Amino acid sequence: MKAVVFAYSDVGDRCLRVLRARDVDVPLVVTHRDHPGEAIWFRRVADTAEDLGLEHVYGDDPHARELLERVERARPDVIFSFYYRRMLPAAILSLAPQGAYNMHGSLLPKFRGRAPTNWAVLMGATETGATLHEMVAKPDAGAIVDQSAVPILPDDTAQQVFDKVVVAAEQVLWRSLPAIVAGNAPRRPNDVAQGSYYGARTPEDGRIDWSQPAARVYNLIRAVAPPYPGAFVEVAGRRLVLAAARRWRGAQPEGAAGLAPGLHVVGDRIVGVCGDGGAIDIRELRAGSEILTPRALQALLAHANPGASP
Numbered sequence: 001m002k003a004v005v006f007a008y009s010d011v012g013d014r015c016l017r018v019l020r021a022r023d024v025d026v027p028l029v030v031t032h033r034d035h036p037g038e039a040i041w042f043r044r045v046a047d048t049a050e051d052l053g054l055e056h057v058y059g060d061d062p063h064a065r066e067l068l069e070r071v072e073r074a075r076p077d078v079i080f081s082f083y084y085r086r087m088l089p090a091a092i093l094s095l096a097p098q099g100a101y102n103m104h105g106s107l108l109p110k111f112r113g114r115a116p117t118n119w120a121v122l123m124g125a126t127e128t129g130a131t132l133h134e135m136v137a138k139p140d141a142g143a144i145v146d147q148s149a150v151p152i153l154p155d156d157t158a159q160q161v162f163d164k165v166v167v168a169a170e171q172v173l174w175r176s177l178p179a180i181v182a183g184n185a186p187r188r189p190n191d192v193a194q195g196s197y198y199g200a201r202t203p204e205d206g207r208i209d210w211s212q213p214a215a216r217v218y219n220l221i222r223a224v225a226p227p228y229p230g231a232f233v234e235v236a237g238r239r240l241v242l243a244a245a246r247r248w249r250g251a252q253p254e255g256a257a258g259l260a261p262g263l264h265v266v267g268d269r270i271v272g273v274c275g276d277g278g279a280i281d282i283r284e285l286r287a288g289s290e291i292l293t294p295r296a297l298q299a300l301l302a303h304a305n306p307g308a309s310p
Contacts, residue, residue, distance in 0.1 A: 001077045001098070002025045002075065003024050003025070003078045004078075004079050005026055005082065006059070006079070006084035007029060007031055007083060008031055008083045009043065010162070011103055011130075011166055011169045012045040013044075015080070015103060015173050016029065017170075022174070022178075024181070026052075028054075028055055029049040030056070030058075030059040030062075032045075032059075033058045033060060039227055062089055068091055072095055078180060079095065079101070082169070088135060100135040101133065101134060101145060101180070102132070104132075106131065107129040108190050109140075109190050109192045110125075110195045111198060112141070118201060118223045121152060121156065121157070121158045121219060122224075128149070129165065130168035130172050131146075131172070132144070132146050132172050133145060143188060143190055145186055149168070154247075155247075201224075205224070206232050210233075210262045210263075210273065214276055214278025218245070218280055221280065226243050229241075244284035245282045245283055253269060255267055259273045263301070
């Protein structure tokens with residue numbers, strides 16, 4: 001079987017390696033160029049293709065005529081999309097007589113759309129996973145071939161969950177390939193009406209609203225924690241990123257009772273007080289590349305509120 005692969009990130013890397021291990025012929029890999037200024041904390045599929053001796057091209061515009069012609073010349077039996085960042089047009093999907101399949105980072109039909117791992121953590125889900133499904137015109141709506149679940153533990157960050165999803169994707173593809181090669185891949189209904197759809201996120205979506213309940217604030221912190229852009233507040237004109245935190249479970253830390261929602265220094269701790277009275281123990285607070293100590297934050301808060309009591 002010949003497969004043209006559109007791929008990016010760690011899921012793309014691992015799934016390409018599964019195809020090689022299963023002796024699938026991959027005449028062409030299509031991936032993305034690195035975005036200027038983007039922190040590349042994940043594996044680059046261009047490097048994976050070179051490591052495996054596979055021809056690769058950059059295809060940031062899947063509608064480009066030149067890309068369509070390259071895929072057509074490869075004469076694929078199957079097309080795979082493994083975390084490629086764009087929807088593939090019908091003209092490309094039609095070039096694969098044995099079907100086109102996408103690996104999505106959730107348990108479809110839940111968390112269709114963009115950034116599924118981040119959204120699952122943000123919405124307080126206790127599990128997510130990876131789903132291999134047929135590609136159709138509507139995003140993440142095709143029949144399900146297979147899926148595998150992973151737990152989201154109460155303190156997991158999105159990156160920790162993503163690492164589990166990568167393994168789940170590898171397992172799903174490994175299990176599914178024999179049936180796909182044989183032309184009898186299972187097709188289970190993907191009832192999108194019973195699921196959910198979420199759009200792309202931007203760094204600005206990480207702004208913390210301390211009037212929210214502690215559970216919601218903590219989910220946001222976990223969902224966008226580094227290497228993602230991070231949940232943040234602004235104090236005295238500086239953006240402060242909550243790089244590591246834990247929700248305070250049980251009684252508030254001593255000295256925090258009665259404090260208004262917001263960022264505070266309590267003893268030798270940096271604490272975020274939330275709208276429901278719950279607290280966030282902030283273990284790493286960054287201002288750019290600088291890690292702020294409680295004393296440095298106290299000085300910054302005093303500068304922002306010169307009339308406040310120390």
